[in-house]
Amino acid sequence: MSTPTTYAPTPVRSARTGVGVVIGAALVLLAVASVFTGVSDVTPASLLRADADSHAQFLLLVSRIPRTVAVLLVGASLGIAGLIMQMMVRNRFVEPSTTGVTEFATLGMLGCIIFAPALPVVGKAGVAAVFGLVGTWVFLQVIKAIPVRQLVLVPLVGIMLGGVVGAFTTFIAYRMDLLQSLGQWAQGSFASVMAGRYELLWLAGAMVVVAWVAADRFSVIGLGEDFATNLGLNYRRVMAVGMVVIAVITATVLATAGIVPFLGLVVPNVVSLIIGDNCRRAIPWVAGLGAVFILACDILARVVRFPYEIPLSVIVGILGAGIFLWLLLRKGSRAH
Amino acid sequence: MSVKRPVALISLAAATSLAVAACGGPETAAGSDGESTETVTFTWDRNTAGEDEDPQYEETSVEAPVNPETIVAFDIASLDTVGALGGEIAGAPLDNVPDYLADYLAEDAFNAGTLFEADLVAIEAQQPDLILVSGRSSALWEDLNEIAPTVDLSPAGSYLETLERNTTFLGEVLEAEDEAAEAVESLNAQIEDVRAQTAELGTGLGLMVSGGSLSALAASGGTEGGFTYRSGIMYDVFGVEPVIDDIQGATHGEPVSFEFVLEENPDHLFVIDRDQAVGTEDAQAAAEVLDNDIINETAAAQNDRIHYLNPVAWYIVYGGLDTTQVMIDDISAAL
Numbered sequence: 001m002s003t004p005t006t007y008a009p010t011p012v013r014s015a016r017t018g019v020g021v022v023i024g025a026a027l028v029l030l031a032v033a034s035v036f037t038g039v040s041d042v043t044p045a046s047l048l049r050a051d052a053d054s055h056a057q058f059l060l061l062v063s064r065i066p067r068t069v070a071v072l073l074v075g076a077s078l079g080i081a082g083l084i085m086q087m088m089v090r091n092r093f094v095e096p097s098t099t100g101v102t103e104f105a106t107l108g109m110l111g112c113i114i115f116a117p118a119l120p121v122v123g124k125a126g127v128a129a130v131f132g133l134v135g136t137w138v139f140l141q142v143i144k145a146i147p148v149r150q151l152v153l154v155p156l157v158g159i160m161l162g163g164v165v166g167a168f169t170t171f172i173a174y175r176m177d178l179l180q181s182l183g184q185w186a187q188g189s190f191a192s193v194m195a196g197r198y199e200l201l202w203l204a205g206a207m208v209v210v211a212w213v214a215a216d217r218f219s220v221i222g223l224g225e226d227f228a229t230n231l232g233l234n235y236r237r238v239m240a241v242g243m244v245v246i247a248v249i250t251a252t253v254l255a256t257a258g259i260v261p262f263l264g265l266v267v268p269n270v271v272s273l274i275i276g277d278n279c280r281r282a283i284p285w286v287a288g289l290g291a292v293f294i295l296a297c298d299i300l301a302r303v304v305r306f307p308y309e310i311p312l313s314v315i316v317g318i319l320g321a322g323i324f325l326w327l328l329l330r331k332g333s334r335a336h
Numbered sequence: 337m338s339v340k341r342p343v344a345l346i347s348l349a350a351a352t353s354l355a356v357a358a359c360g361g362p363e364t365a366a367g368s369d370g371e372s373t374e375t376v377t378f379t380w381d382r383n384t385a386g387e388d389e390d391p392q393y394e395e396t397s398v399e400a401p402v403n404p405e406t407i408v409a410f411d412i413a414s415l416d417t418v419g420a421l422g423g424e425i426a427g428a429p430l431d432n433v434p435d436y437l438a439d440y441l442a443e444d445a446f447n448a449g450t451l452f453e454a455d456l457v458a459i460e461a462q463q464p465d466l467i468l469v470s471g472r473s474s475a476l477w478e479d480l481n482e483i484a485p486t487v488d489l490s491p492a493g494s495y496l497e498t499l500e501r502n503t504t505f506l507g508e509v510l511e512a513e514d515e516a517a518e519a520v521e522s523l524n525a526q527i528e529d530v531r532a533q534t535a536e537l538g539t540g541l542g543l544m545v546s547g548g549s550l551s552a553l554a555a556s557g558g559t560e561g562g563f564t565y566r567s568g569i570m571y572d573v574f575g576v577e578p579v580i581d582d583i584q585g586a587t588h589g590e591p592v593s594f595e596f597v598l599e600e601n602p603d604h605l606f607v608i609d610r611d612q613a614v615g616t617e618d619a620q621a622a623a624e625v626l627d628n629d630i631i632n633e634t635a636a637a638q639n640d641r642i643h644y645l646n647p648v649a650w651y652i653v654y655g656g657l658d659t660t661q662v663m664i665d666d667i668s669a670a671l
Contacts, residue, residue, distance in 0.1 A: 038593070038595055039592075039593065039595045039596045039599045040595050040598065040599045055598060055633065058629075058633065059595060059598070059630070062629045062630055063593075063594065063595050063630055113547070117621040118621055118624055120624065121548070174450075175431070175450070176431075177431070177432065177450075177451075177652075180546060180547075180610060181546050181547045181610055182547065183547070184546040184547025184548070184549050184610075185547035185548065186547075187547075187549075189549060189591065191549060191550070191591055191592065191593040192548055192549050192550060192593065192594060192625070194594055194628060194629070194630055195629060196628055196629065197628065305590075307592075307596055307599070308552075308590040308591060308592055308596075309591050309592065309593060310591070311591065
């Protein structure tokens with residue numbers, strides 16, 4: 001720090017700890033900011049005043065805290081879904097939205113809008129999860145069938161698969177005049193999140209825990225099927241667990257907040273830059289950084305056009321695409 | 337088949353309502369016997385630029401045959417008005433024709449495509465005498481006009497001005513000028529009634545519920561391109577006082593949170609259930625979305641003043657005679 005001639009090497013571990021502290025502090029700060037951002041007058045002061053016509057306490061419990069918790073859960077779980085998928089496919093550039101999983105889940109959602117529009121969100125998410133599971137399976141089969149596993153080829157195939165399923169979904173929606181309804185579902189936004197309509201996301205949170213418990217197994221999976229089997233791992237079972245984790249996270253997030261692009265791609269890659277590829281070690285980092293990223297985006301979405309909101313996915317898309325490009329193009333990138 | 341009904345109706349009307357002041361155009365003659373060579377000229381400013389371009393208008397005139405045998409309507413509102421005036425539609429985007437207008441279709445009506453895309457082959461095969469487009473289907477004009485005289489009944493001026501212009505024109509085409517005038521007069525009178533009462537209604541907010549999210553609808557007098565005012569009809573036409581007046585006149589309103597609704601706290605909520613417009617008949621997806629602690633805290637919910645509007649009428653059709661009646665009834669039910 002002091003002079004360039006100092007040769008004492010900065011201990012890598014403490015540098016990492018420093019980044020960890022920054023992420024943790026940002027998480028707490030942004031979470032508090034998120035709770036106090038909104039249309040109504042909910043501030044620490046108004047909470048203490050607690051007069052009769054103030055909705056402050058009511059809104060804090062029913063609207064603000066649920067929204068912040070939902071954002072946290074989405075950020076954490078989407079990052080994990082991306083991480084697990086990257087381990088399973090052994091490719092750094094996949095995540096549910098670049099492998100067709102999201103498109104399959106969206107197709108399930110469309111089916112619900114058409115056949116059971118009054119189905120509660122839980123039901124819709126359940127159907128979407130089943131479709132997401134099928135989507136993950138189809139993607140893995142397609143990837144298996146590709147002889148050459150080039151780094152860029154895998155996500156490319158995934159994007160194509162997603163394109164085919166997405167086109168089918170769009171066609172049906174177009175014929176049924178449902179494009180806008182579908183667009184509303186798919187458009188990532190936390191505007192309608194409140195108590196009673198986000199709890200599903202705890203399922204996604206539970207999947208984060210599952211992923212953490214099984215983290216070492218995913219690390220081994222990341223070494224390849226033969227290697228994993230040689231180590232005595234039940235390859236198929238671990239893959240099945242991974243598929244369920246991905247499908248449930250994708251579907252619950254889709255049903256409650258919509259499509260949040262890039263997050264599952266960008267966050268695990270950034271974390272890998274900081275701490276390397278150990279899955280168990282990476283999981284809390286990915287969860288934390290994912291939450292920080294999306295908290296910031298959601299606050300922006302609420303502030304830019306106050307008192308209206310702009311779709312969260314717009315902000316995530318712009319920032320995420322920027323970071324993704326940086327990851328691809330930065331010096332010394334492994335992605336050549 | 338398709339000619340007889342309007343002719344019978346019209347001769348009946350002519351016989352019984354001779355006393356009504358004549359208001360037909362000079363070009364329409366009484367006593368037509370089905371085959372007519374008369375025409376009614378319809379002139380409008382046609383947007384010649386593409387859909388997402390800056391509009392460029394060019395005055396366009398089309399000679400519409402009086403008493404046409406085969407009418408194809410891409411504009412559901414015109415289908416509505418033609419039917420209400422005793423005519424019959426031979427072809428339309430059948431998927432978009434709501435149940436309450438199904439009777440206005442010929443028994444062997446053919447599917448002419450979708451609101452955005454014409455099935456040109458099917459239409460050509462039917463050799464129509466007149467094609468009606470508007471709004472969403474305006475872009476089809478050039479293709480369709482090569483098949484048959486095609487008239488664009490897109491909004492121009494206010495909602496009621498457009499309704500009157502279109503009804504009058506279609507009345508002349510169908511030789512039902514008197515019915516047209518009466519219908520417009522009756523709707524205008526009812527709307528005056530409603531307006532007198534909505535003035536004391538307090539504030540209102542139009543909400544479109546779609547895919548689990550809310551959009552606040554705009555009060556906008558604007559009619560450019562014809563798309564903006566559908567969301568503002570409840571304010572502009574029916575006189576509901578908007579709870580806020582700075583919503584952008586975007587086609588689908590502005591995305592808002594439940595908290596926004598509670599904060600603005602309008603006396604009445606007018607809900608258009610976008611999903612139900614196309615979904616199952618009884619499904620009220622919007623009711624499910626709005627049944628929550630925050631909305632239940634609003635004055636509108638507590639006084640039982642959340643009104644579900646007919647989504648097909650308000651969102652998809654808006655502008656025909658029967659549809660305007662549906663809208664009047666919806667607002668009247670809220671009074």
